[in-house]
Amino acid sequence: MEGERERERKRGGRVCCVCNKERASVKRPKTLQHMCRECFFDAFESEIHQVIIQNSLFTAGDRVAIGASGGKDSTVLAYVLSKLNRLHNYGLHLFLLSVDEGITGYRDDSLQTVHRNHLQYQLPLQVVSYKDLYGWTMDQIVDVIGFKNNCTFCGVFRRQALDRGAALLKVDKLVTGHNADDIAETVLLNLLRGDVARFLLSSILPFSYSASFSFLYFLFRRLSRCTSITTGEDGPIPRCKPFKYTYEKEIVMYAYFKKLDYFSTECIYSPNAYRGFAREFIKDLERIRPRAILDIIKSGENFRISTTTKMPEQGTCQRCGYISSQKWCKACVLLDGLNRGLPKLGIGRSRGGSENGNESKVEKSIQGKQCGTLDF
Numbered sequence: 001m002e003g004e005r006e007r008e009r010k011r012g013g014r015v016c017c018v019c020n021k022e023r024a025s026v027k028r029p030k031t032l033q034h035m036c037r038e039c040f041f042d043a044f045e046s047e048i049h050q051v052i053i054q055n056s057l058f059t060a061g062d063r064v065a066i067g068a069s070g071g072k073d074s075t076v077l078a079y080v081l082s083k084l085n086r087l088h089n090y091g092l093h094l095f096l097l098s099v100d101e102g103i104t105g106y107r108d109d110s111l112q113t114v115h116r117n118h119l120q121y122q123l124p125l126q127v128v129s130y131k132d133l134y135g136w137t138m139d140q141i142v143d144v145i146g147f148k149n150n151c152t153f154c155g156v157f158r159r160q161a162l163d164r165g166a167a168l169l170k171v172d173k174l175v176t177g178h179n180a181d182d183i184a185e186t187v188l189l190n191l192l193r194g195d196v197a198r199f200l201l202s203s204i205l206p207f208s209y210s211a212s213f214s215f216l217y218f219l220f221r222r223l224s225r226c227t228s229i230t231t232g233e234d235g236p237i238p239r240c241k242p243f244k245y246t247y248e249k250e251i252v253m254y255a256y257f258k259k260l261d262y263f264s265t266e267c268i269y270s271p272n273a274y275r276g277f278a279r280e281f282i283k284d285l286e287r288i289r290p291r292a293i294l295d296i297i298k299s300g301e302n303f304r305i306s307t308t309t310k311m312p313e314q315g316t317c318q319r320c321g322y323i324s325s326q327k328w329c330k331a332c333v334l335l336d337g338l339n340r341g342l343p344k345l346g347i348g349r350s351r352g353g354s355e356n357g358n359e360s361k362v363e364k365s366i367q368g369k370q371c372g373t374l375d376f
């Protein structure tokens with residue numbers, strides 16, 4: 001063993017810290033360990049397996065839809081989940097589920113990747129489109145709403161489209177490729193948008209108690225939801241994030257070394273400077289201290305809603321039957337605005353006319369969702 005290390009050192013390289021035989025060709029971003037490719041693949045896959053087992057994400061026989069965008073995260077997820085399913089006999093029936101938002105020059109290209117993945121991984125594919133479900137493509141929505149609030153429409157519509165596609169496939173669960181960086185980023189963004197410090201301060205003043213309480217309630221609800229590995233258990237289809245603890249850099253490395261076929265262009269309608277800034281900030285922290293990503297997730301997890309807090313009652317939308325705590329679901333409110341030529345109606349700019357216009361000021365102030373939040 002020592003001889004092997006010595007020989008490698010003389011050749012100017014390092015030996016893999018796991019097998020102690022092969023030349024290390026990877027420095028794991030999460031642990032900074034030097035590993036050979038095969039040991040990196042093993043470590044990467046077995047960590048995801050542990051997350052799946054420890055969190056009881058699936059039950060044998062489950063039908064599971066993988067939200068497939070053609071990007072690196074969902075492509076690696078489809079590949080790894082198929083592999084683990086075979087290797088550990090999970091007994092899952094896996095499907096690819098794609099939402100075609102109708103974004104020319106972006107989603108049409110990435111969908112071609114998904115079609116190839118469907119053949120490469122031999123997984124059945126279901127595609128649902130905004131055009132079929134809502135009568136509008138994102139290109140058409142951007143024509144009327146512009147670039148500023150289009151992510152709100154896209155996020156709300158995608159969330160529902162995934163549920164509708166999952167219902168068509170009759171699946172028990174939906175998994176998405178949200179990774180540790182995405183989750184840390186969302187925790188940070190929710191804190192930045194919510195201005196916790198100010199609200200914590202005002203919550204000690206009696207006259208502003210109820211406003212502060214409702215604000216913290218919404219903030220904590222978002223924080224605990226965005227860090228939960230499984231969400232939507234009270235909704236139509238539970239959603240899981242098997243990559244909750246998987247670093248983005250490692251997903252990219254894995255996809256690169258495995259030569260997986262994925263699409264890597266950013267959405268043309270989502271410049272989102274604020275999220276980009278949070279992303280850069282997290283990458284800077286990671287450079288200094290790789291654990292920072294996991295620590296931020298941990299902090300988000302620690303914001304829990306007290307079990308005595310009254311949750312809003314979950315009902316169904318009177319228009320389309322989708323789950324909603326209001327008379328109309330958010331997608332119907334947005335659609336109503338679009339169809340009436342008042343596209344800003346549902347995004348908190350105008351209150352007029354909406355049958356659903358009884359949302360509190362507090363909820364409105366935090367509902368401007370950006371593309372890529374974990375709320376879709």
Ligand SMILES: Nc1ncnc2c1ncn2[C@@H]1O[C@H](COP(=O)(O)OP(=O)(O)OP(=O)(O)O)[C@@H](O)[C@H]1O
Pocket residue numbers: 066067068069070071072073074075097098099100101175176177178182371372373
């Ligand atoms: N159009 C879509 N159809 C199906 N699933 C989607 C779609 N867009 C996003 N998702 C799911 O949501 C996850 C996170 O989406 P996000 O928009 O944040 O993309 P991302 O971080 O670039 O992920 P990816 O690399 O998989 O595109 C994706 O990994 C995928 O599982």
